[in-house]
């Protein structure tokens with residue numbers, strides 16, 4: 001039996017037990033909190049996908065460390081509550097870690113999506129949302145990740161390295177920067193005369209597609225764990241396939 005067959009057989013058994021062997025159970029619409037620090041194009045892309053029905057979820061809260069950033073302004077325009085975190089001298093009205101957990105619980109958040117959020121997520125939040133916090137990083141992790149690797153700094157390092165390919169990575173969030181389990185990646189060519197801005201723009205186009213695809217899978221309960229601890233996405237078109 002393959003490493004995934006036992007999972008499928010377990011699911012089939014549960015359908016028979018629940019009397020749903022002939023019909024696919026409807027999946028509860030998921031409640032999402034998105035964390036941003038800047039323009040929020042990934043946030044906007046996910047919000048629009050939810051509104052269009054491509055994602056079985058809703059963005060119920062926007063969390064940011066910059067109250068006037070583009071993502072916060074967009075959220076305000078759309079009537080999405082904006083939550084400030086963490087509490088700093090620049091943002092004295094922002095929440096503490098424990099208060100943030102309580103607010104997210106009150107919003108009944110199922111999953112947390114980091115999208116250009118530039119502060120370290122505290123262990124209190126990670127423990128409160130196990131296997132439920134995701135991040136998108138603009139390089140092929142584990143390369144070009146960790147403290148100091150964000151925004152154009154990532155693309156400058158990729159170009160300086162001579163790498164011929166880059167691309168976005170979506171990973172689970174653990175207590176360190178960019179070391180959580182990798183869930184999805186896409187490959188983007190690095191051109192010989194690329195500027196960091198040109199590479200960033202090419203990668204960002206793929207980020208938007210990848211984050212919507214992964215969030216759709218997440219909200220349809222299509223994320224599974226291989227027995228060696230590697231997370232996989234179950235294909236929507238062919239449920240027997242994983243990637």
Ligand SMILES: Nc1nc2c(c(=O)[nH]1)N[C@@H](CN(C=O)c1ccc(C(=O)N[C@@H](CCC(=O)O)C(=O)O)cc1)CN2
Nearest residue numbers: 117118119120121137146147148150174175176177178
């Ligand atoms: N616990 C975790 N928190 C966060 C993660 C994570 O994987 N685990 N991912 C980051 C996002 N990120 C890369 O994808 C990242 C963001 C910021 C930094 C960084 O070096 N930040 C600077 C501060 C920058 C600023 O305030 O302008 C720093 O900490 O010195 C690295 C990687 C989000 N949180």
Ligand SMILES: NCC(=O)N[C@@H]1O[C@H](COP(=O)([O-])[O-])[C@@H](O)[C@H]1O
Nearest residue numbers: 039040041042116136137138150151
């Ligand atoms: N290490 C974290 C990091 O660099 N994240 C990157 O910040 C940008 C945010 O853009 P957006 O605000 O337009 O979504 C994105 O390119 C994202 O991958």
